[in-house]
Amino acid sequence: MTEVGASLLDRLAALEEQGLVAIRAAGDSDALETARVDYLGRNGRLADAMGAIGTVEAKARREVGQRANAVKTALLAALEDETRRLSDAEAAGKGPRLDTTLPARRSWVGGLHPVTRVIDEIAEIFQDLGFTRVEGPEIETTWYNFTALNIPLDHPAADMMDTFYLHDDVVLRTHTSPMQARVMEAHEPPVRVLVPGLAYRRDSFDPSHAPAFEQIEGLAVDEGIDFIEFRSSIQHFVKQFFGKDTRSRFRPSYYPFTEPSAEVDVSCTVCSGSGCPTCKRTGWITIMGSGMVDPAVFEAVGIDPERYTGYAFGMGPARIAMVRHGIPDMRLLYEGELDFLEQMA
Amino acid sequence: MNLSFNWLAELVDLEASFQGDAKTVAEHLTLIAAAVEKIEPVGEGLDGIVAARVLEVGPHPNADRLSLCKVDRGDGAPLDVVCGAPVIVKGALYPHVAPGGTLPSGFAIESRKIRGELSHGMLCSDIELELGRDKGGIMRLADDIVPGTSVGEALGLPDTRLALDLNPNRVDLGCHVGVARELAAPAEALRERDFGTSWDPAWRDGDDEASGAGLRVRIEAPDRCSRYLAAVVRGVRVGPSPTWLVGRLMAVGARPINNVVDATNYVLLEQNQPLHAFDLKTLNGSEIRVRAATDGEQVTTLDGQTHKLTSAASVIADRDRAGALAGVMGGLDTEVTTETVDVVIECAAFDPAAVRRTARETGLSTDASYRFERGIDVHAGEHALKRCVELILATAGGEAEAEAIRVGPAPTRPPVQKLRLSRVKQVLGLDLGRADVATHLEPIGLREVESETSGGGAEDVLQIQVPGWRTDITREIDLVEEVARRVGYERFPDADRRFRTSSVPEDESVGAAARVRRELVAEGLLEARSLSFMPGDHLGNRAIVAVPNPLSNEESYLRAAMVPVLLRRLEHNFSRRHRNVRLFEIGTVFDYGETPDQFREQRRVGVVMTGGRRPGHWSGPVPDLELWDIKGIAERLAHRLCGSLVTAGSEASDDPFLAGGWLAPDGFRVEKDGAIVGIGGLVRASAVDGPPWAAPVLAFELRLDAVEPVRHATYRVTSQFPSVRRDLSVTIPADVRAGDVEAAVRSVATDLLVNVRLFDVYAGEELGEGRRALGWAFRFRAPDRTLTDEEVESEMRLLSDALEEQFDAKVRSA
């Protein structure tokens, strides 16, 4: 193609682009009419360009002509569109309007229980460290519930006062820890499990106790697990779950099935450690009982305590949910009251 | 366990390590030993309150209950004071706050007229001084101080009380000496208070019986008491304890009683050894017998309660009768009173289980029983008894017998326990040398003993002598814990989290529950959690497994189904005037197994819903939920998660475990592999305690094990060719079920039938007796071509023929 033809094509392309912008940006019918006259009028820019087609050599004339027609079609279509849009808008401005502030048609909103969400979040964090979730029976033998966990039956923890006995040697489990023994009996190390579930104690139902309550148990057994790894894993959990600015604190405690045993406190999420009613003005909230698996537990399930070590921990998701949502009374969690569940959903 | 900071500071130097700061001490104890739950000041605001001697006491002329006293504050200017206490002893000392002074509460004292008599200040009770809870009246002070002495100073106040939360294995921290050991610097010796008296008796020993000092002691139940030490102090003057001792007791919240009883309590709080004082003259035959109670024997304890005992309880008796509950509480008959002249001090080692039985039988729990149940230091009895006798001699005077009694075999030496440095490394991850370990353990009495055999690997092994007060240390791991604790858990190095693999696969039930939750939340249901308990029968909703020792009737059974428990939650919502309720819960239900000591558990999901199908809207009325809505939810779970169908079934299930007393006739069920795994429908009106404004209640229950592992859909090419809809309205006998008609349609149709939908159900007289009309919409489509009219007609004929043949159907229109 000759230079004349090529430059006319460029001009048409620019004209199309500018024309479309002018039409779409018009905003009202006066401006639109100005744009129409400017581009499509008898003396408009397009007419001007088409007038130049005669100067193009014959063999390119057809192509340039087609291009000019295409530009005209595009501009006319845009003009028509914009005219319709503006007139609709003007009509709407004059006629009766719909009150869109009226309430929407809604469906019922479902939601998970806050304790479920706590359990799920805990599980997710430990799943990243290789833990799997398992569940176990809520009715347990005294062997799994006490004996295998190094709790003698005449120990205060096995007391009738605190335990629901269903039969001589059958109880409602008082913790999820019996699954430690069950899992280790059934599987060779390495073992990494999380056990969510209900546990039962003969506590009357009051603002901070329930006769049945959720627990989530963790157990990690392998060669070479030491207290440093245990503590750093739990610290990782605390930062993930409570936030990276949360501090944690390990302090000595006692459980028959762990040694060394530790309770884990986190800096109060309500007052950040300055002291408030939630943390009983200590700045700390206890979230976990934990420790290195006691060799007696390994022996009870036939694992060599000289070869394997591990850690175990237990948390109360209900209590964590109470802290997280500022729930003052544990009973609210178990009443199934609609206002409460909708707030938490 | 309450600790006095001042007391600890007397035993051990708290300035060097802790700048004498109670909060720092508390934090340290929390991190290495046991949590300090509370730090509270004791005896603040006592400035200006001084000991005043009552010179005269007489009745108030205008009031029966008041007395008029003249008191001397040591400044030679006696003051008149009106006092409301029943007993004011002339010549005794009492705390006095003068006009212009204030009580600890901030209450300002002025001279004022009380019933016409001018009172200059007041004599104070322990409550007014914020030192006690007892209504003990005006606080009498001992004569070891002079009028004008600052009461606070004499009591050793102000002090700080630390409330220690003892772990059950660390009963040794139940006393000030025990806690001081944890705070001591290496090689620091504890400074026990010097009472200025001394007693070193000649021991009269015997295996089960010994006599001396005018007393005979016999252990008749050696399984309940391994050792019994006794001393006799004659000619004591029972009265108030010296002010410093009163102050110590008040600082820890203990109630001062008299100088003898207070001495036993002081030594308990110092040494952890429970002691008891008897009035010797009340012991018939001057005898002490440690024995089982006889059945029906009675003892009235110091708190005034009378206990009827069985032989499970252990008692301290004289020749004739029981006088105290062994290791739990003394008896009223044998207690030390102001009349007492000669006292016997008991220092025994009672068996933990025996004490627990006695405590349980009598419902008592005391400072003594707490310690005996967890184990005391049987090697420390002599020292504790010596401390107690010396304190009594210092505070109550008298003469201690030079002989003391000691019955029972000498306790065996505490064990030597080995500790391998390699084990410390394995469990804790710390590389510690022998000297490091010794630094951590020696201050708390865990000392390395000379190893008798040295040889191969001995470099790794430490032989540690366990002290008598650490009855909890019996294994190597116990020493490993001591090392970890004394290093301080918070001083362990930080490390990165570590991923490890697990040989345990994830339980399918976990994923199943999660998927059920997701579906139900998407349906607008709220997840509830309830306790697993219910009454045995509530409105025909029965449970099966009884709890033998329930807390209440409401919690006397374990649920056998989820729906009944959710119905209770619904009733709760009704009581809160909620009409639109939609709940679900995933939980465990319980049944007996083959024999009454066997049990079955099943995971279930239950759904209960009632009220409007949507929240109300201004555009028009919202219909209430009905059977078809709960059936829709059941289908969603059954089809999407269980790969099974929902079928009709009015008889819920033969399985009592799944049966619901709640289900009204004409329900539906979910079947899988020939078994019923779910039931649902309308809830019987009689099964819910609902208000008149309640809408029909719908419920559904499904076994969670019916949920299948995730199955991923396989993509099928959808046809590019148009589909054709044809409607078919047929009349059928009323007892033919729509589900059977649909099943027949599906079984005879070819692949061209892609969708079946029932769009109309009609019953009218013109249809004839016992008939109803069903309107079906069928959609046909071929994957590879546009269907011709002929093809579709042929399909329709196939269907209508089949229905006519199988169900006596008549085509109304096509």
Ligand SMILES: [Zn+2]
């Ligand atoms: Zn706080």
